[in-house]
Amino acid sequence: MKKNYLFVILALLCWPCIFSAHATDFYVSKSGNDKNPGTREAPVATLEAARDLIRKQKSIEAHPKEGFTVWVSAGEYYQSGSFTLNANDSGLPHAPVTYRAVPGDRVFITGGVSIPQSAVKRLDPGSIKAILTPDAKKNVYFVDLKSLGITDFGTHKQYGHALPVNPAPVELFFNSRPLTLARYPNKGFIPIEEVVDPGSNPRMGDHSNRGATIKYTDKRHEVWAGNDDVWFQGTFYNGYADDKIHVESIDPRTREIKFSTPHMYSVRGGKEYTHYVALNILDELDMPGEWYADRKSGILYFWPPEQIDVNTRLEISLLEDPVVSLEGVSHVILRDFTIQNGRGIGIYMERGVNNLVAGCTVRNFGTTGILLGQGARQTVPYITHDFYEGVPISRRVGNYAAHIYKYTTWDRMAGKNHKVLSCNIYNTGAGGIVLSGGSKRKLVPGNNVVENCKIHDYNRRNKFRWGGVIVDGCGNKVRHNEIYNADFQAIFSVGPEHIFEYNDIHHVTLHSDDVSVWYTGRDPSDRGLIVRYNYFHECGNAKRMNMGVYCDDSSGGITVFGNVFYNMHTAHGVLYSNTGWDLTMKNNIIIHPHSYTAVLSPHYYTWYKGRAPIMFGKGKLFEQRLLKDVNIRKPPYSERYPKLVNYMDVIVEGEEWEGMHSRRNVLSTNVIVGGNKDLIQIRGGKYGVFENINNYHTNGDPGFENFQQQNFMLKEDSKVYKKLPDFEKIPFDRMGLYEDEFRKNLISE
Structure with missing residues (x-):
């Protein structure tokens, strides 16, 4: 009997161990300890410890049919390195591994640290040589970062058009908002x-x-x-x-x-x-919301944008690696986290299948919010475009833009069937989300999706090309997102057969020139793109060369269908094309366009006669892209896109080829309210083709549900259906974000 009592006592003492050995749920808490078994009663303290407990259990017994769930309690979890999941951490198709915040808890996974209020001091104006304004002298605070053990301030580097995207130096966030470097x-x-x-x-x-x-x-x-x-x-x-x-x-x-x-x-x-x-000038720290870091002394100066109180949060970024890295892992769900305050990327994904990032806020990053697929390291030591060389790299953006421009069929190893769903991405340095997947060479879709995400303020550092969503590869989708507040693009598209639908895009291309809301260009093999059922409004700058949908430099095979365009201040048209083929703009509603509905510039005919930049010389760029990178004369391109087969056929040797002549462009069955009654403009050249077929132009209300309140659903008795019997109903009420279980739990901005 004594032995039996002893067995019971030992069993009770070891109950947490027994539970953990068979658990499908593990728990993480700020009050936990990584030596604990990860139970609700005895949680671990870090995501890595929970991950390792799952690895251990999977090594002992079969993956449970219900999968695993890691529940993370409220608090801020600082990552000194990436939280990394690899193939060892995969779930199964119907039994995923889920990492999620406890419902109702606010969980921050951060690449930065908080500065204690005890370290924040009032400035002694006599302690610095800077010429500060009287107001600044009274309002600037400082923090001695070195006294807090912080000595890595990063370095400022050149970045911009066609240059590598570099991790940011240290940045300062006040109540979760980035402050402005003194300017x-x-x-x-x-x-x-x-x-x-x-x-x-x-x-x-x-x-x-x-x-x-x-x-x-x-x-x-x-x-x-x-x-x-x-x-x-x-x-x-x-x-x-x-x-x-x-x-x-x-x-x-x-x-x-x-x-x-x-x-x-x-x-x-x-x-x-x-x-x-x-x-980056201390003398210019002269208004609320500005800051400056002296890298020699380690002193950080700032003028608070609002009064400091006991609830004020002051944070700086430290981590240059992605805060979260999913590399080769499959069937994993990340949900309901706030991932923030890194110098580089927020979430990095490479390889794997069927991963879901849902209900997450990704904010305050020096480069890109979410990067699917590899970046590139430039290997030539000088600034260049056509002479670029580089190699793919993981966990960095680098010179992704130059690499994919030169190597158009680059498989960035993004995996397939991933989804970024119902997330908020904002205050990023170089774009919101870079989406990839699929094979351009083989025309195999990646089926990766960005859906129901709010993406804004994504150009704090890099501007051109770094849109709210940048997509490459083949066969990916961007749908039901809201993208806004940028001087440059909303969407930048590379590769064939992507779908862009039900997005609400506004207040972009506000302060740039030769820039568009939606862009693709300079590769005629990037066909099969569909832009449908989107709401584009209040975009562009009437003083600049702006476009709505820009099919640049011989883009073709693009369908623009069922969209609503309102107050597009785009002087170069709602749709603009340079020598395009097979462009179809049909069944759209265009309201108050600043200029023409469609503009075609067939300029290659003139450029080829000696005015072409290096990349157009003697057609070599397109020879590379259409006959070497892919071969439009052989399957799968010749079968999928037979109209493209003769694109590189010579008309006059050394002078002219078929692709220099625009073909089969159609503006059909659109409703245009206001704007120029001449719907199409052909800008120079004798080979411009854009047919104007059965469009309806009016200066009055064609029968909207509520014109004044910008409800552009057409009433059932709208005159449009009489004027254009083939006009299909546009689902204006479905454009933009929708409420789901993930968006409900997002924290307010």
Whole structure:
């Protein structure tokens, strides 16, 4: 009997161990300990410990039919390295491994640390040499980061058009909002007026690495002379080509500014969009919401955007690796977390199948919010475009843009059947989500999806090309998202057979030139793109060259169907094409367009006669893309896209090929309210083709449910159905976000 009592006592003492050995649920808590068994009563303290408990259990017994769930309790979980899941951490198709916040709890997985309020001090103006305003002297605070053991402040690097995307240096967040690096001017830009030396022109093959020299007229520049870490960010030649360039010197005697390195196109002035702001200058910390870090002393200065109280949260970013990395893992669900405050990527996904990221807030990152697939490391040591070389890399964005431009069939190893669902992504440095998957070469779809996500303020650092969603590969979907608040693109598309549907896109391309809301370009094999049932509104800048849907440089095989366009301030048309083939714009509603509905510029015919840049010379770019990267004359392209087979056929040897002639472009069965009654403009060239078939133009209400309140559903008795009997009902009420179990749990911004 004594032995039996002893057995019972031992069994009770070991109950947590027995439970853990057969558990499908594990628990993580800020009050836990990684030596615990991970039960509700004895949770672990880190995500890694919970992951390892699942690995251990899977090594002992079969994967349970109900899968595993890791429940994470409220709190902030700092990641000094990526939380990484690999093939060992996979679930099964009907038994996933789920990591989720406890319902009702706010769980923060962070790449940064909080600064204790005890470390925040009032500034002694006599302690710094900076020329601060009287208000700044009274309102600026400082933190000695080195005294907190923080010594890695990162470094400022050049970034911009066709350049690598670099992890950010340290950034400061006040109550979860990024503060502005001290800049001049506080609003607007400094125009470039006189250029002494434009510097070298890497775009045209000049790799001498000579920085430009310009004159300044604003005497404020003289305050910055002698400061060795001043940076100018702006558009220095073209209004789409952003850059951040280091200032080598400022000479008050000659009023000359010398840059350390060149801009991609060299530097010019005199355009409305050639301008810059000056960054990273302590003397310019002169308004609420600005900050500056002195990397030598380790002192961080800031002017709070609002009064500091006991609830104020002050955080800085530290981690350059992704905060979460899913690499080779399958059948995993991440849900209901706030992932934040990293210098690099928020969530990185590579390989694997059927992973779901749902109900997560991804914010405050130095580069991209969510990256599906590899980035690229540039291997040539100079700024370049056509002479780029590089290799794929994991966990970094790098020069993804240049790599996929050169290697158009690059399989970025993004996996398939992944979904990013009902997430909020904002305050990122280089785009919201980069989506990939599938094979462009074989025309095999990736079936990866971004759905029901709110994506905004995604250009804090890199601008051109870094849209709310960037998609490549083959056969992926972007649907039911809201994308807004950006000076540059909302969507940038590379690769064939993607679908963009039911999105609400507004207030983008607000301050850029030769930029569009939706873009694809320079590869005629990127066909089968569908842009349907989207609401585009309040986009563009009437003073700039802006477009709505931009089918650039010989894009073709694109269908724009059933969309609603409202107040598009796009001077180059709602749809714009350069020498496109097989463009169909049908059954759309266009309300108050700034200019034409469709604009076609068949410019290749003239460009080929000696004015072409390097990449167009003698058609070599398209020879590479259409006959080598893929072969449009052989399966699968010849079977899927027989109309493309003759694209590279020669008309005049060395002078002209078939692709230089626009073909089979149609504007049909659209409703246009206001705007130019001439719906189509052909801009030069004798080979422009865009048919105008059975469109209805009116200056009045064609029968909307409520024109004044911008409800653009057509009433059942709308005159549109009489004027255009074949017009199909547009599901305006389904465009944009929808409520589901994941969006309900998202924290308010």
